[in-house]
Structures are given as structure tokens and as C-alpha cells.
């Protein structure tokens with residue numbers, strides 16, 4: 001029946017006797033007329049209540065499954081990636097109120113009010129949460145780009161939101177946004193962690209490294225130098241700046257002028273840019289050279305993360321070897337140790353001395369290694385994962401491609417120990433155990449559901 005055939009006045013439609021041969025749709029008007037209104041209301045409410053109950057009580061597993069294999073988006077070009085970024089609009093009284101409230105110091109008398117860039121990233125989320133926990137004011141900033149699965153970044157944002165940290169959606173290259181944030185909040189510190197990370201990806205999308213790690217850093221320093229008061233800056237450099245340095249363990253006094261990747265070169269450039277801003281404007285700047293940070297809520301582009309995924313899927317993992325089968329090793333550093341190092345660097349950062357864009361006196365300029373001081377071969381990393389996952393990995397030993405990787409990293413942390421009281425306490429086995437526990441829970445994977453070869457076939 002066409003809707004145009006229906007009379008406009010209810011009740012004028014002559015009903016037929018219900019008949020089972022009728023199409024159910026034709027019975028509807030009759031049912032409507034013969035059913036008491038009270039019963040109709042009752043059943044409508046009942047249906048609505050049932051629907052709500054099912055919706056609210058449904059277990060987490062009924063939500064769209066999280067899949068750990070979405071790092072494929074990393075191969076998109078920077079142009080495509082940026083075009084796809086849909087930033088939420090910023091500004092307005094309600095937005096400013098939220099910004100102010102998030103950045104307000106709560107329980108920490110004389111505490112810091114901190115802008116954390118890259119707050120939806122791995123290290124950013126942990127640092128922002130730790131600052132908030134101890135009562136500091138924290139505002140996050142992140143552009144939620146698609147270098148890896150943005151839903152993981154959204155989940156981190158949701159976690160911060162529950163902790164009372166507002167993450168503003170925006171790019172560090174947006175000077176107007178940064179100026180606005182400094183207008184609204186007199187930040188005492190900036191922990192600048194937003195960056196284009198990943199050593200090997202620089203071959204795929206070199207422009208994104210210059211955009212985030214060079215132009216983005218300058219943009220943040222420009223906003224900081226013009227702010228009144230000027231904040232102290234703590235930012236993420238990288239162990240990769242040691243590049244072809246072969247003296248071990250790597251010390252801050254060693255050469256860092258032979259980077260092996262564009263990523264490393266942009267981080268090294270950042271250290272020189274920091275020098276210039278400290279020199280000209282009196283900004284207090286501390287660079288932290290992180291050594292292969294890993295742990296819960298980590299980055300899917302890192303080896304320990306995608307090895308875990310591939311081992312569970314029964315897919316081969318490529319283990320890089322140096323020339324003549326030489327071991328490739330990393331000074332893997334657990335996230336909680338890195339967070340302690342970041343907070344200590346912030347607490348020990350001397351003040352910036354400039355104001356109104358003018359230097360008033362010398363300000364601190366520091367660089368520290370934050371590593372674990374015990375390099376572990378990648379083969380060992382894989383065997384720990386095999387034990388924790390209770391699955392044998394399909395291992396492929398391959399010659400390390402010329403992709404910017406270095407063979408070995410090992411941190412000397414004497415300076416950080418002496419000046420920041422930094423002391424890493426988590427070994428690789430313990431740290432990976434915590435990572436694996438998080439990974440299985442986050443992706444709702446049960447190890448008991450393996451196939452006959454002991455492999456997990458799907459999440």
C-alpha cells in the first residue's frame with residue numbers, strides 16, 4: 001500500500017478483519033485501533049526499557065573489536081594524512097573555561113601548570129597522567145594524525161579525560177592556537193612530546209619529519225619565547241642522535257654529528273634549534289634523549305608491539321642482523337622509568353629568564369640520556385615475547401636493511417642520575433610482561449584460544 005492511499009483523518013480507514021494471509025504491514029492499522037491505549041503505552045515503555053537495558057549492560061566485547069593491525073595507515077603520504085585530519089574547532093568561552101580548569105594546579109602547592117604536546121601519544125599520555133596524579137595542572141595538545149591507528153590515540157585521550165586532563169585537538173604548527181593557549185593559561189612548563197616518531201618511516205614520508213620535528217618545534221619555541229611568563233621547556237630528543245657513534249655506552253659528551261636517519265637528523269636539528277632559542281631568548285630548555293621506550297599503551301609501529309601482534313597471528317617476524325651476523329641490540333627503556341625522568345627534568349628545570357621576547361640573563365640548556373643502561377639483543381626480545389605469549393614465533397633472520405637503523409644503543413646515564421636522581425628500575429622481562437598484559441586486555445585476546453600449533457589466529 002502506498003502512503004498516499006492512507007486517509008489523513010485517523011479512524012476513517014475501514015479496517016479489514018485480521019487475516020493470516022494478509023501481509024503483516026496491512027494488519028498494523030487494525031492493531032492500532034483495537035488495542036487499548038494503556039496497553040500500547042505499557043508495551044512501548046517496556047520495549048524502550050528493554051532496549052536501553054541491553055544497550056547499557058552489553059559487555060565491552062560487544063563493541064566493535066579493536067584490531068592491532070591498523071599500522072597500515074602509516075604508509076600514507078603526509079599530504080593525504082594532513083588532508084584527512086579533521087581538527088575540532090577551538091576557541092569560545094566554554095572551551096577557554098575547560099582549558100583553564102584542566103591547567104589549574106590542584107593539590108600540589110607551588111605545583112606546575114604544564115602544556116603537554118603529543119598528549120594522546122604513548123609517552124605524552126603517561127606523562128600527562130602522572131603530572132595530573134600528583135596535582136599539577138595539565139593541558140594536552142594533539143593533532144591525532146594517522147601515522148598509526150588513531151583509535152588508540154582516542155582511547156588514550158579518553159583515559160586522560162577521565163583523569164581530568166583536557167586534550168585540545170590541534171597542531172603544534174598552528175601558531176594562532178598556541179598563542180591563544182598561552183593567553184588563556186600562564187603555563188610554567190611545556191613538555192613537548194609531539195613529534196613524527198619512527199626511524200624507518202622517514203624513508204616513506206620524509207616531509208612529515210621536517211614538518212613536525214623541525215617546523216613544529218620552532219613553532220612551540222616561538223610561542224614559548226613570546227609568552228609572559230616564559231615557560232621552561234622539556235622536550236623529547238632521541239638516542240638516535242648518536243647515529244654512527246661507536247663509543248659505548250653513549251654519553252652526552254660523545255659526537256652526535258653523524259645521524260644515520262632523517263629522523264635522527266631532525267632530532268639533532270632540534271637540539272641545535274634549542275641552543276639558539278636558549279641563547280637568544282633566555283628560554284630554559286631540557287632535551288631528553290629517550291632510548292627505545294616501550295610499555296602499555298605503546299606505539300604500534302615499534303618492533304616489540306608489532307612482533308607481539310605477528311607472533312599471535314602466526315606471521316613471521318623479521319629479526320635484523322648486522323654485518324657477519326652481528327647482533328642488533330637496543331637499550332629498551334620501560335615507560336614508567338621514562339616518566340620519572342621527565343617529571344624529574346621538569347622539577348629540576350631552572351626558570352626561563354626572558355620576557356616579552358627579550359632575554360634577561362642566562363638560562364639553563366641541558367641534554368640528558370634517559371635509557372636503561374643494559375642493551376638487549378632483538379633475538380632476546382623475541383624469546384621473552386614467545387614465553388609471555390606462550391606461542392613460538394616464526395623467526396626470519398634478515399640483514400639489517402639500509403633504512404636508518406643503527407646496530408646498537410647503550411645509554412650512559414651518569415648525568416641524569418647525578419642531576420635528576422634518575423634511576424631506571426624495570427628490566428625488559430618485567431616491562432614486557434606488563435606490556436603483554438595490557439595488550440591482551442586492550443585487544444580482548446585470550447591466550448587460551450590458540451590453534452593446534454599453539455598460535456592465536458585472530459583477535
Ligand SMILES: O=C(O)[C@H]1O[C@H](OP(=O)(O)OP(=O)(O)OC[C@H]2O[C@@H](n3ccc(=O)[nH]c3=O)[C@H](O)[C@@H]2O)[C@H](O)[C@@H](O)[C@@H]1O
Nearest residue numbers: 197198238239240290291292302303304318319320378405
Ligand atoms: O631510541 C630512540 O630514540 C628511538 O627508539 C625507537 O627506535 P628503535 O630503537 O629503532 O625501535 P624499534 O623500531 O622498535 O626497533 C627495535 C629494534 O628492533 C629491530 N627491528 C625492527 C623491525 C624489524 O622488523 N625487525 C627488527 O629486528 C630494530 O633494528 C631495533 O634494533 C623509536 O621507534 C624511535 O621513535 C625512537 O626515537
